Every structure is written in structure tokens, then in C-alpha cells.
Amino acid sequence: MTTRAKIFMIIIALPFMMAYADAQDVDYRFSVVDEGTLSKLDLTTPLNFHNQTLPQPTSANNAVSNLFLEYGGLSTSLNLSAFANNVEAPDYAFAIRELAYDLSLSDNFDLTVGRKILKWGPGYAFNPTGVVEPQRTPSDPSDRLGQNDGRTLVSLNGFVGKSSLTLVYLNDAKISAGKLHGGEQDGALRVYTFLNGLDLSGILHYREGDRLEVGTNWSYVIGQNLELHGEFLAKRGSSFLYHQIIASDNPEQIFASYPYVALYDHSNDIFYKLLVGGQYTFDNGLNVTIEYYRNLDGLTRGEWNQWMKFVKFQNGIQQGAIAAAPELIQPSRYNLLWALQTLSPRGTMRDYLFGREYYSVNAWSFEFIQLLNADDGSCVIIPTVSYRISENFFTYTRGTLFAGSANSEYGALFTTYSMNIGVEFHL
Amino acid sequence: MKTWSRVIIAGIAMAAALTSSSAQSADDANRSKLTGDEILQTSDLSRNGWNSYSVLTTIINYEDGELKEKGSFDVSIKGMNKTLVKFMNADVKGQYLLMVDDDMWIYMPNTRKPIRITPLQRLMGDASNGDVARTRYAEDYSAKLMREESVNGVPCYVLDLDAKRDGATYKRIEYWVEKETKRPKKAEMYLASGKHYKSITFDHYEETGGRVLLTQMTITDRLREGRTTVMKYASYAEKELPEKYFNKDYLEKLR
Numbered sequence: 001m002t003t004r005a006k007i008f009m010i011i012i013a014l015p016f017m018m019a020y021a022d023a024q025d026v027d028y029r030f031s032v033v034d035e036g037t038l039s040k041l042d043l044t045t046p047l048n049f050h051n052q053t054l055p056q057p058t059s060a061n062n063a064v065s066n067l068f069l070e071y072g073g074l075s076t077s078l079n080l081s082a083f084a085n086n087v088e089a090p091d092y093a094f095a096i097r098e099l100a101y102d103l104s105l106s107d108n109f110d111l112t113v114g115r116k117i118l119k120w121g122p123g124y125a126f127n128p129t130g131v132v133e134p135q136r137t138p139s140d141p142s143d144r145l146g147q148n149d150g151r152t153l154v155s156l157n158g159f160v161g162k163s164s165l166t167l168v169y170l171n172d173a174k175i176s177a178g179k180l181h182g183g184e185q186d187g188a189l190r191v192y193t194f195l196n197g198l199d200l201s202g203i204l205h206y207r208e209g210d211r212l213e214v215g216t217n218w219s220y221v222i223g224q225n226l227e228l229h230g231e232f233l234a235k236r237g238s239s240f241l242y243h244q245i246i247a248s249d250n251p252e253q254i255f256a257s258y259p260y261v262a263l264y265d266h267s268n269d270i271f272y273k274l275l276v277g278g279q280y281t282f283d284n285g286l287n288v289t290i291e292y293y294r295n296l297d298g299l300t301r302g303e304w305n306q307w308m309k310f311v312k313f314q315n316g317i318q319q320g321a322i323a324a325a326p327e328l329i330q331p332s333r334y335n336l337l338w339a340l341q342t343l344s345p346r347g348t349m350r351d352y353l354f355g356r357e358y359y360s361v362n363a364w365s366f367e368f369i370q371l372l373n374a375d376d377g378s379c380v381i382i383p384t385v386s387y388r389i390s391e392n393f394f395t396y397t398r399g400t401l402f403a404g405s406a407n408s409e410y411g412a413l414f415t416t417y418s419m420n421i422g423v424e425f426h427l
Numbered sequence: 428m429k430t431w432s433r434v435i436i437a438g439i440a441m442a443a444a445l446t447s448s449s450a451q452s453a454d455d456a457n458r459s460k461l462t463g464d465e466i467l468q469t470s471d472l473s474r475n476g477w478n479s480y481s482v483l484t485t486i487i488n489y490e491d492g493e494l495k496e497k498g499s500f501d502v503s504i505k506g507m508n509k510t511l512v513k514f515m516n517a518d519v520k521g522q523y524l525l526m527v528d529d530d531m532w533i534y535m536p537n538t539r540k541p542i543r544i545t546p547l548q549r550l551m552g553d554a555s556n557g558d559v560a561r562t563r564y565a566e567d568y569s570a571k572l573m574r575e576e577s578v579n580g581v582p583c584y585v586l587d588l589d590a591k592r593d594g595a596t597y598k599r600i601e602y603w604v605e606k607e608t609k610r611p612k613k614a615e616m617y618l619a620s621g622k623h624y625k626s627i628t629f630d631h632y633e634e635t636g637g638r639v640l641l642t643q644m645t646i647t648d649r650l651r652e653g654r655t656t657v658m659k660y661a662s663y664a665e666k667e668l669p670e671k672y673f674n675k676d677y678l679e680k681l682r
Contacts, residue, residue, distance in 0.1 A: 159671040
């Protein structure tokens with residue numbers, strides 16, 4: 001049976017599953033989102049000159065359906081998606097994003113086993129203490145297409161009054177060729193208490209082969225309108241993989257092998273991630289969120305400039321603007337592709353400011369997100385207008401504008417702006 | 428007029444005066460017996476049937492008389508200070524609001540984590556979270572009996588409610604409670620800035636589970652002209668709710 005036929009059968013089966021769920025007291029949520037995207041590419045950026053290094057689509061359509069089912073303690077999130085653009089062949093995928101069993105051991109203790117999304121920390125766009133969560137992007141904090149995947153874990157929760165304790169063991173184990181392959185192991189402990197209006201958590205996290213991370217997060221409400229929050233996570237050294245060029249004084253070199261290394265793995269310096277923020281709700285319902293994020297794993301302005309010089313040098317070779325021996329042209333292309341791995345959806349540099357304004361009136365809602373790289377002044381601006389047609393149907397238009405100088409993080413990205421138009425159906 | 432007749436008339440007048448005076452005294456005595464806080468505590472019983480219960484709440488939002496939004500919520504209340512609101516509409520299914528004392532958290536299935544929110548953030552329309560979650564005013568406000576007056580011909584106590592804490596939904600409430608039944612009749616809500624924020628009328632009460640409980644109230648926005656919200660209550664049921672349901676970190680398990 002072809003993938004298309006399997007997907008078709010699953011779509012046909014969904015209404016029957018819903019009907020069964022209704023009859024069996026199964027809790028469910030179902031959504032289908034169809035989102036079209038049009039993008040204007042930056043053809044001058046050395047990261048992807050004339051869209052040659054890593055060809056990007058200018059138009060795309062993404063259809064995603066998510067089904068959440070819960071029966072007793074067993075819950076699962078199933079994801080079915082179809083993606084098409086003008087660069088690659090259409091892609092269809094089915095994923096079990098979550099499949100977990102929650103067992104209530106007593107009035108005070110719960111056990112969870114399976115694949116599940118856990119998110120810790122009160123930050124809106126950034127979560128330094130989200131040590132157990134899947135990777136996500138600050139420009140889409142609400143994961144509108146439901147793309148985050150759960151992690152395989154065993155979690156024990158204890159609840160006493162306004163306090164709780166969570167102990168999690170994670171193993172990114174996978175089954176392939178009928179065999180279970182153990183993955184990287186993590187362990188995390190969270191102790192939470194609520195004291196005089198202050199939400200306070202302490203966090204320990206250990207990843208196999210790495211050093212212990214220690215963190216805390218908090219949130220506090222002042223009066224009717226203001227909420228403040230913060231997160232902090234620190235450890236000695238950093239296992240973050242850096243491009244070696246940032247520690248080199250020669251940006252005009254070609255690496256013969258994969259150039260990323262954990263430069264500060266054995267350092268005794270403290271590397272921390274810090275978030276402070278707050279949200280204010282005006283009397284008319286307008287909600288404003290502001291956050292500042294500092295990540296010492298990120299590149300300094302000098303390191304970024306060194307990396308950009310390296311990228312420009314490799315791009316110059318690719319475009320023939322810099323003379324190079326013919327046998328170096330192909331390695332230089334690999335160098336350019338490897339260099340792109342420095343870019344992170346969580347931010348590549350050290351300091352970021354995030355702003356969000358949200359207002360809804362009747363069936364309309366308006367969201368305006370700004371993400372500013374405080375090191376180089378570049379920014380991403382994301383306005384979204386949503387209209388609620390009915391309880392089941394939504395439509396939205398979302399723009400994304402990247403702005404900044406040619407040498408800045410967001411100014412150098414592949415895209416100048418893009419627009420998404422989506423329709424959502426919820427059941 | 429004969430002397431006897433005069434005596435009888437005078438007697439009747441005196442008796443009437445005495446009766447009236449004794450009724451006034453009884454009323455005064457009655458009034459002196461019930462403090463504002465006591466009236467408020469009694470009136471709360473019309474909105475909370477049991478110590479631990481659930482109720483289906485529907486919020487209907489109108490603008491200039493036109494229906495704009497309708498939302499359904501499964502509200503669980505435990506004791507004096509704990510409320511858990513489950514969102515029932517298809518577009519917000521899986522969303523929860525937890526309120527413990529004055530503190531609130533919202534859990535959204537997309538973000539997958541409880542987020543602390545301020546009392547002014549709304550569930551929908553002109554109903555604030557506090558309008559849904561905080562139904563025991565005696566916990567949040569201290570009451571002073573100001574006067575008595577009739578509302579649509581129904582004699583009422585007029586209470587002045589002052590927020591006991593900064594986190595209460597409103598800074599001040601003018602509260603009319605029916606004298607005879609001690610049920611809330613109407614309310615005027617004010618913000619800390621002194622602005623007149625909302626007016627509420629308590630429209631219908633019905634007998635359910637052996638108690639007479641509120642089944643409909645209407646909120647009129649005084650800051651935005653023409654906006655009203657009707658809140659309907661149905662399926663009141665006494666329910667045992669585990670304590671852990673009201674712990675912030677348990678929200679990620681409720682889904």
C-alpha cells in the first residue's frame with residue numbers, strides 16, 4: 001500500500017474513531033490545519049547566495065492533523081502531515097508524538113511511563129530551565145502546527161499541598177530493524193513550592209557524559225495587572241558544539257572534516273542561561289509580554305563576525321570571486337553547508353529581547369511578536385490576525401519579517417519576509 | 428363626634444403608631460443583628476451549594492444585542508479557595524484554568540505548561556477569570572451594610588464590599604442582596620483606579636439538589652459601551668475532588 005493510500009485510510013478512519021470515542025467516554029481533541037506560505041528570499045546573503053547553497057522554497061503548503069486521545073490513564077497524540085513546496089518532492093509523514101500511561105499511585109503520587117512532551121519554566125519565548133522539553137523556536141512559542149515531539153521517559157510526581165517533586169528519567173531510545181536501541185540518557189529533578197504568592201522551582205539536570213546543571217525558575221503576580229517571571233540555569237563548562245573558526249585567527253581556511261567541537265567542554269568557567277520577563281494586562285484586555293534572554297553558550301559579536309568572514313570566504317570561492325584550486329571548490333561547498341549548522345532556531349548569539357502584544361475583540365484576535373537580537377540589532381517581526389469563524393473553524397494570516405544589516409543574524413538569513421495563510425478546524 | 432368615638436379613633440391611631448414603631452424597632456433589631464459580613468456569607472450560599480462540587484458554566488457574549496461568542500466550561504470548586512476550570516469548546520479543548528486563593532495559572536495544550544496569569548486576563552468576553560472562579564465573595568471582600576433600598580420592588584440590603592487582598596478580582600463592589608431570601612440581586616464592580624468597571628444582575632435561581640442556586644447572571648461592561656455577557660449555570664453536582672488536582676504541577680497531567 002502506498003503512503004498516500006495509508007494516509008487516506010487514516011483520514012477516513014478518524015470520524016469512526018471519534019464516534020467510538022464519544023461512545024466509550026474517551027476524551028479527544030482533533031484539529032486539522034492547512035497553511036499556505038509565500039516567501040521572498042534574500043538572494044544576496046552569503047549564507048545562501050542566489051538560493052544555491054541550500055535551496056529554499058518560495059511557496060509551500062503544509063497540511064497537518066493532530067489527534068489527541070485519552071482513555072483512563074492512557075493518552076496519545078498522533079500527527080499526520082503532508083508538506084509540499086516548489087523545491088522538494090511532496091512529503092507525507094505520520095508520527096506518534098506522544099504515547100504515555102499516567103498512573104495515579106495514591107492521592108499524593110503519580111507515575112508516567114512512555115513518550116510525552118514535558119515543558120518546564122514560566123518563560124514565554126525562551127525556557128532555560130526547560131531541560132526535559134523538545135526543541136522549539138521562540139518565534140512560534142505556541143507550536144501552532146503541533147510539530148513538537150514527546151521524549152521517552154519515566155516520571156514520578158509527588159504532591160503535598162502547594163508543593164511538588166518531579167523525578168524524570170529520559171532515554172531517547174528508538175526501535176529500528178525490530179530492535180530497541182538505547183539513546184542518550186538524561187535525569188532531572190524538579191522541586192516546586194508556592195510560597196506567599198511566589199511560584200518557585202529548583203531544578204537539577206544531568207545528561208550522560210556531561211556535567212550537572214543547576215537551575216531555578218519563579219513567577220510572581222503584583223496586583224491585578226502585572227506578572228513577573230525568571231529562569232536561571234548554570235553549569236561548569238559547556239558541551240555546546242562551536243564551529244572551530246570562532247577560535248581561529250584565520251577565517252580564510254577550509255576544513256577537511258566536520259568542524260564542530262565542544263570548545264569549552266573542560267572549562268571550569270560558569271556558563272549560564274538567564275531569562276527575566278513579565279506581562280502586563282491593561283484594563284481593556286490588551287496583554288503585553290516582554291522578556292530578556294541571555295545565553296552564554298551563544299556567540300559573542302566578535303565570534304559571529306569571525307564566522308561571517310568565514311562564510312563570505314567560502315561563498316566567494318563558490319561564486320568564483322575568490323580564486324581557488326579546483327580540488328578545493330567541492331570541500332568549500334561542504335564547509336558552507338557545515339557552517340549553516342551554527343544557526344539555531346533558539347538564537348545563535350547571546351542576548352535577545354522578546355516582545356508580544358495580544359488583543360482580542362469578539363471573533364478577532366491580534367498578535368504582534370518582536371524578537372530582537374540585542375547584540376547586533378537585527379530583528380524578526382511577526383504580526384498575526386486571526387478570525388474565529390465558528391467554534392470549530394479559525395482562519396489566520398501571519399507575516400514574518402526579518403530585518404537587520406547584511407552582517408547581522410536576522411539580516412543575513414535566507415528569507416526577507418514570508419506570509420502564512422491558514423485555516424484551522426477543531427473538533 | 429362622640430367622646431367614645433374619639434377615644435376609639437385615638438386608640439386605633441396609637442395602636443397603629445405603636446405597631447409601626449414596634450415594627451420599625453424589630454426591623455432595626457433585625458438589622459442590628461445581621462452584619463454586612465453575615466449577609467454576605469449567607470448570600471454566598473446561593474452561588475455555592477456544597478463544599479466540593481462541579482457546575483457547567485456557559486458564557487454568552489453580546490455586543491449591541493448581537494451574539495458574538497459562546498463558551499462552555501466545566502468548573503470544579505473545592506473548599507473556599509480552590510477552583511479548576513476545564514474549557515469545553517472545540518477550539519480551546521484541553522485548556523485549564525486553576526485558581527487557588529488569589530493566584531491563577533492557565534494550562535494550554537499547545538504550550539504544554541502552566542503559565543501564571545493576572546486576575547484581569549479573561550476567559551472570554553467580559554467575564555474575567557474571577558467572575559467564573561471566585562464565587563465566594565465573603566472570602567475575598569469585607570462587607571459593610573450601608574442602607575436598604577428596593578430594586579424593582581424587591582427590598583434589598585445594600586452592602587459595600589472592600590477587597591481584603593490586592594489579588595481580589597475587583598477593588599470595590601456595591602452589592603444588593605434580597606432582604607427576604609438573602610440572594611444576590613445586583614452588583615456594581617469598581618477597579619483600583621476607581622473606574623466603574625462592570626454591572627452584574629443576578630437573574631434566575633432554581634432549586635437543584637435540594638438547594639436554590641443561581642442559574643443565570645448578566646454582566647454589563649461599563650468601560651466598553653454595548654457589551655454584555657450572560658453566564659448560565661447548570662448541572663450542579665456535589666463531587667469529591669482530590670487535593671492534587673489543585674496543585675499547579677498537576678495541570679500537565681489533566682490535559
